[in-house]
Each structure stands twice: as structure tokens, then as C-alpha cells.
Amino acid sequence: MPKKISIVVVEKDRDRALLIVDSLHEAGDFDIFVISEETGLARRIQERNPDIVLIDVTSPSRDMLEELALASGPLERPVAMFVDKSDNSLTKAAIEAGVSAYVVDGLRSDRIRPVLDAAIARFHMFQQIRAELDATRRALEERKVIDRAKGLLMKARGLDEDAAYALLRKTAMDQGRKVVDVAEALVTAAGLLS
Amino acid sequence: MTVQLTAGFIPLLDVAPLVIAREIGFAEEEGLDLQLQRAPSWSTLRDMLALGQIEVAHMLSPVPVASALGLGGSAAQLDALSVLSVNGNVIGVSRDLAKRMKDAGFGFDFADAFAAGKALIAASGDKPRIGVPFPFSMHAELLYHWLGALGVKAPQDLQVKTVPPPLMAQAMAAGEIDAFCVGEPWGSIAVENGVGELLLPGSAIWSFAPEKVLAVRHEWATKEPDLCRRLMRATWRAGRWLSNIENRMMASEILARPEYVDVEAGILERALSGRLVISPSGDIRRQAEYVRFFAGAATFPWRSQAAFIGSRLAARTGLDRAQAMDAARMVFRADLYRRNLADVGAEMPGASEKLEGAIAHPTAVSSVSGKLILAPDSFFDGSIFDPSAIS
Numbered sequence: 001m002p003k004k005i006s007i008v009v010v011e012k013d014r015d016r017a018l019l020i021v022d023s024l025h026e027a028g029d030f031d032i033f034v035i036s037e038e039t040g041l042a043r044r045i046q047e048r049n050p051d052i053v054l055i056d057v058t059s060p061s062r063d064m065l066e067e068l069a070l071a072s073g074p075l076e077r078p079v080a081m082f083v084d085k086s087d088n089s090l091t092k093a094a095i096e097a098g099v100s101a102y103v104v105d106g107l108r109s110d111r112i113r114p115v116l117d118a119a120i121a122r123f124h125m126f127q128q129i130r131a132e133l134d135a136t137r138r139a140l141e142e143r144k145v146i147d148r149a150k151g152l153l154m155k156a157r158g159l160d161e162d163a164a165y166a167l168l169r170k171t172a173m174d175q176g177r178k179v180v181d182v183a184e185a186l187v188t189a190a191g192l193l194s
Numbered sequence: 195m196t197v198q199l200t201a202g203f204i205p206l207l208d209v210a211p212l213v214i215a216r217e218i219g220f221a222e223e224e225g226l227d228l229q230l231q232r233a234p235s236w237s238t239l240r241d242m243l244a245l246g247q248i249e250v251a252h253m254l255s256p257v258p259v260a261s262a263l264g265l266g267g268s269a270a271q272l273d274a275l276s277v278l279s280v281n282g283n284v285i286g287v288s289r290d291l292a293k294r295m296k297d298a299g300f301g302f303d304f305a306d307a308f309a310a311g312k313a314l315i316a317a318s319g320d321k322p323r324i325g326v327p328f329p330f331s332m333h334a335e336l337l338y339h340w341l342g343a344l345g346v347k348a349p350q351d352l353q354v355k356t357v358p359p360p361l362m363a364q365a366m367a368a369g370e371i372d373a374f375c376v377g378e379p380w381g382s383i384a385v386e387n388g389v390g391e392l393l394l395p396g397s398a399i400w401s402f403a404p405e406k407v408l409a410v411r412h413e414w415a416t417k418e419p420d421l422c423r424r425l426m427r428a429t430w431r432a433g434r435w436l437s438n439i440e441n442r443m444m445a446s447e448i449l450a451r452p453e454y455v456d457v458e459a460g461i462l463e464r465a466l467s468g469r470l471v472i473s474p475s476g477d478i479r480r481q482a483e484y485v486r487f488f489a490g491a492a493t494f495p496w497r498s499q500a501a502f503i504g505s506r507l508a509a510r511t512g513l514d515r516a517q518a519m520d521a522a523r524m525v526f527r528a529d530l531y532r533r534n535l536a537d538v539g540a541e542m543p544g545a546s547e548k549l550e551g552a553i554a555h556p557t558a559v560s561s562v563s564g565k566l567i568l569a570p571d572s573f574f575d576g577s578i579f580d581p582s583a584i585s
Contacts, residue, residue, distance in 0.1 A: 039368070039370060040370075042355075057234070057238045057241070058234045058238070059234065060235050060358040060361060061235075062234070062235045062237050062238055063235045063236050063237050063327065063328055063358055064355075064357075065237070066236075066328060066329050066356060067355075067356050091241075091245065092246075095238075095242070095245055095247070096247075100237070100238070100241065
């Protein structure tokens with residue numbers, strides 16, 4: 001029976017970290033340790049001496065981990081490296097999902113696989129949530145701009161709200177543009193003229 | 195037909211050739227819709243390129259070499275099509291350390307690497323903590339060469355910490371580092387925030403250090419010779435545009451935009467004009483050609499520059515020097531540079547390798563048109579790197 005795989009998860013957000021840890025626990029029996037501090041990241045990781053390090057690809061701290069790839073003193077573990085060079089599709093899936101993994105040299109890929117699969121699935125969900133949030137936020141912003149444009153038209157042309165919107169829509173259709181773009185142009189122009 | 199290419203970058207002044215290629219229309223002229231995508235870190239930028247999420251990257255010159263040597267785990271072979279910028283880094287120290295150096299009589303002349311290095315070593319005590327943006331970077335090479343030549347065992351006697359450029363001032367403010375080597379505008383930001391003072395331009399250590407390269411996948415360069423050519427021409431023309439003094443202000447203003455460097459134009463202009471504010475009390479030092487985008491064949495990817503980087507990386511990681519230098523040479527595509535840029539008017543040196551460090555004064559050399567003047571490329575300690583010698 002090989003020794004349990006030890007994993008360090010680098011994640012500042014506590015809730016996200018807990019979710020990642022949960023997913024990993026579901027995937028197998030691992031020793032998992034979360035680091036949320038960026039200060040002295042490489043040293044903290046070296047102290048734990050893990051088999052695998054998982055970190056968000058969008059974290060600027062990721063570059064600090066590249067130091068580990070060079071740490072090859074006599075007492076240190078063999079060179080850590082980015083996922084498994086032999087398995088490009090797995091690396092690609094991980095990066096696309098937004099997680100990067102550093103794996104100690106020599107760890108067999110069938111032992112890495114379940115860890116990465118779980119991490120990839122979890123990060124996929126984070127990404128979907130982020131994308132949905134972005135879309136909602138954008139929709140809200142667009143609503144605000146359109147409302148302001150409607151307000152301007154109602155005041156300047158004495159229109160009611162429906163007529164103001166109809167005018168925006170018609171202009172957008174005539175020019176082959178989006179309603180929000182026309183609204184934005186109007187708001188900008190009004191800002192310049194006032 | 196217009197083809198879309200996506201170039202990844204890190205927010206730094208020296209992404210200028212890519213930004214200008216897009217904004218001033220050099221890319222469009224070549225039928226390229228050049229999209230720029232900001233990356234969160236050098237490692238992620240390298241992986242995005244290696245895995246094909248982007249076609250092009252603004253890249254630290256040692257990264258493609260490191261990849262060729264199997265260091266830092268990259269999934270693909272990367273090529274440097276041209277050099278995007280020469281020099282442009284700055285060494286800075288914390289205000290504490292600056293004060294100790296001044297108390298010891300050091301004058302902060304922003305020029306003499308010998309005096310500055312000795313003052314730094316004397317004032318910083320045991321194992322100074324120094325921030326660099328990435329383990330494979332010209333910043334690290336300059337630092338090791340500089341302090342190494344002054345008798346410090348580098349990197350063993352230093353605590354070198356990796357800190358992403360935009361976080362450098364913050365790391366200094368938090369007391370995590372005593373000094374840094376970073377690209378502009380992030381050194382000036384440390385001054386602006388009152389946490390650090392500038393000690394030396396990188397060029398005081400090596401006067402012609404290839405800083406960023408135009409990086410693509412080797413396989414892409416082979417498969418897309420035409421796009422490669424168009425990309426190289428667009429960035430080369432952007433470099434020429436940037437070398438025109440009249441364009442500095444516009445360049446600073448474009449780069450200042452939130453989607454690019456997102457730092458005030460006035461601060462970006464300091465490095466472009468070579469007029470740097472070195473301390474929070476407002477001392478100014480001038481350094482002509484603080485960063486080069488064009489003059490002196492700055493964009494030519496000398497194979498000897500790659501060999502130098504390969505040799506240094508090999509020495510530190512215990513790889514075979516001769517093999518590493520050979521592998522490195524292949525990464526800097528002087529061949530493609532010659533093939534793709536001759537007819538737009540780029541000056542072509544007669545050879546693709548030179549002794550690195552042997553040019554002390556601007557020197558006319560043999561070139562295809564006979565007009566090429568190479569800029570000084572000397573190291574501060576007079577050392578010369580001979581790419582053909584194996585010691």
C-alpha cells in the first residue's frame with residue numbers, strides 16, 4: 001500500500017478552499033493542506049513537502065511556485081513540475097478549467113489522475129459561476145445605461161417610456177447595432193453636451 | 195483576408211511594440227486583427243502559449259530558452275521570432291536600505307554598477323532579500339552577474355524571491371524584500387508610493403541585454419510561415435515607430451489605458467524619455483536609451499544572446515553547458531528574422547552571433563546594406579561571453 005498522496009491547495013478565498021477540499025476528499029483518501037497566505041509561499045510549501053500543489057491559474061502568486069521547479073538542493077524533493085509532460089490533454093483540460101498543478105517528479109500518473117480530475121471538475125464549476133456572475137453584472141450595467149438613455153429621450157423629446165425605448169430600438173435596428181450601444185452613445189453625447 | 199491573432203502580455207512598459215502594432219495600425223496593415231490579452235502571471239502566460247490558447251506572447255527572453263532545456267515544465271517548444279525590447283529593467287532598494295547606503299556615503303548616481311553593488315553589499319548585511327519577477331528572467335541573470343562579479347555567491351548568498359511585477363512595490367512596503375530588479379513602470383511605482391528608491395538601470399550591468407522576445411510555438415512558426423512574417427513585420431514597424439522621440443507621449447498615453455498597463459501616462463513616460471525620478475523626494479537621473487525598441491539592431495535575435503542565457507541557466511541547474519548552448523541557439527530565430535524582415539528595411543548584421551560584451555562604443559559593422567551601427571553591449575565588469583568557447 002503506497003503512502004497517502006499529500007496535496008497543498010493554494011487558495012485565498014476560504015469558501016472556495018473548502019469546496020476544493022471537499023471535492024478532493026470525495027475523490028480519494030488524501031492528506032490535504034490549504035495555504036491562504038501569499039507571503040513566503042514557496043517556503044511554506046517546501047515545509048509541507050507535498051506531492052501535488054494545486055493553484056488557480058489566475059493567481060499572480062503562481063509565479064512564486066516556479067521557484068520550486070528550480071529547488072534541487074540535496075535535501076529537497078526532486079524537481080516539481082507542471083502536471084505531467086506526457087499527458088498534454090490533461091494539462092490542457094486543467095488550464096482551461098483554471099487550475100494548475102505542480103507534481104513531484106516520479107509520481108505515477110494513475111495516482112495523479114483522480115486528484116486532477118476532481119480539481120478540474122471543481123474549477124469548472126467555479127468558472128461557470130464566475131461566467132454567470134459576469135453575465136448578470138453586464139446585464140445590470142446594460143439596463144442602467146438603457147434606462148438613462150430612455151430618461152434623456154423622455155425629457156428631450158417629451159416621449160413616454162415605451163416610445164423612448166421603441167425609438168432606441170428602431171435606431172439600433174436601422175444602424176445594425178445593439179440597443180445598449182446606441183444608448184451608450186446617447187449617454188456619452190449627452191454628457192459631452194451638458 | 196484579415197486573420198485574428200491573440201497575443202498575451204504582462205502589464206509592463208515593454209509590451210509597447212505589440213500594443214502599438216495594434217493601436218497605430220501596423221498589424222492591420224499586415225491584415226492582422228491583433229487581439230491583446232492580459233495574463234495574470236508569467237507562468238500562466240507561458241502555459242497559455244504552450245497549450246495553444248493564444249498564438250503569440252510578450253515573453254521574458256530566458257523563458258523560451260528554459261523551455262528548450264526542459265526547465266520550468268513547458269508542454270511545447272517555443273521560438274523567439276525577434277527581440278521586442280533591449281534593457282528597461284531597474285534595480286531598486288527599500289528606503290531603509292537606501293538610507294543605510296547614503297549614511298555610508300553612497301551618492302546614488304544611477305550609473306556606476308561597481309560602486310552601487312559594493313554599497314548595496316556593505317549595507318544589506320547577510321543574505322539580502324531581493325525580488326525578481328520570475329526565476330527565468332533577464333532580471334535574475336543581471337542580478338546574479340552583477341553581484342556574482344562583486345564576489346557574492348549568487349544565488350546561494352542571496353534570498354531571491356519571485357514577486358510578480360505589479361506586486362513589487364507592495365512586497366517592498368510589506369517588508370518582504372530589501373531590493374528588487376523589475377521592469378518599468380513598476381520600479382517608478384515603488385518610488386511613487388514612497389516605499390523604494392532606484393539604484394541602477396539594468397543597462398548599467400549589461401548595456402545591451404535582450405529583455406522581452408516575440409514568442410510563438412515552434413510548431414506554429416513552422417506551420418504558419420505567412421502569419422509569422424506578417425506578425426514580425428507589424429511588431430518591427432511598431433518598434434521603429436516607438437524609437438521616434440515625437441511619438442513618446444502618444445505611446446505613454448496609449449499604454450496607460452486600463453486594458454494595457456493601467457498606470458498613469460506620466461509615470462510610463464519616465465522610462466521612455468530616460469528621465470527617471472529615483473527617490474520619493476524627487477531626485478532625477480537621466481539614462482539615455484533606458485529601453486530600446488529599435489536602434490542598434492535591437493530587435494535582431496542574436497543566437498549568441500540565446501547561447502549566453504542557455505549557458506547561465508545550465509551553470510545554475512547543473513546541465514551540460516555545451517548542449518544547453520546549442521539548444522538555446524535554435525530558439526532565437528535569426529533565420530526567420532533575416533527571411534522576413536530584409537525587404538521592409540531591417541538592418542541585417544553579417545553574422546548571427548557575436549562576442550557578447552565586446553562592443554564598448556557604437557561600432558559600424560558589416561551588414562547587408564553596409565549601414566549598421568551596433569550599440570555598446572558591454573558588461574560592467576568587462577567580461578566577454580564567447581559563444582564558441584566551452585570552458
